[in-house]
Amino acid sequence: MFQSHTPQTVVLSDLHLGRPGGASRAAAFERIIGACDRLIINGDAAELHHARFQSDAQRELDVLRDLCATRGVRLDFIAGNHDPFISEYRALTLADGAIYIREITIHSSPSIAR
Numbered sequence: 146m147f148q149s150h151t152p153q154t155v156v157l158s159d160l161h162l163g164r165p166g167g168a169s170r171a172a173a174f175e176r177i178i179g180a181c182d183r184l185i186i187n188g189d190a191a192e193l194h195h196a197r198f199q200s201d202a203q204r205e206l207d208v209l210r211d212l213c214a215t216r217g218v219r220l221d222f223i224a225g226n227h228d229p230f231i232s233e234y235r236a237l238t239l240a241d242g243a244i245y246i247r248e249i250t251i252h253s254s255p256s257i258a259r
Contacts, residue, residue, distance in 0.1 A: 154183040163202025164192035171209035178212050188225025
């Protein structure tokens, strides 16, 4: 009997690949990549804006792209403040506009009373 496949989209945010304290290795997401058809990184995929981490970030970003390509997973990036030139996208809509994904940067100070 034929079983239909329901496409699976996964949205991750703020990986900060290549930065200590971030997701330093793209290979850590191999199981997630293997379980989806489309991976959307909602801003700050890699630490590309900081010269100190740029080399490691680019290498890990290439690994992420390769992992997705070899598994036939569509990979989309929404640009963030740490990787503003990674993509032309600043937002995406899914499900015929029912879902809106946008990278937004919110900085707060611990000295501000909540």
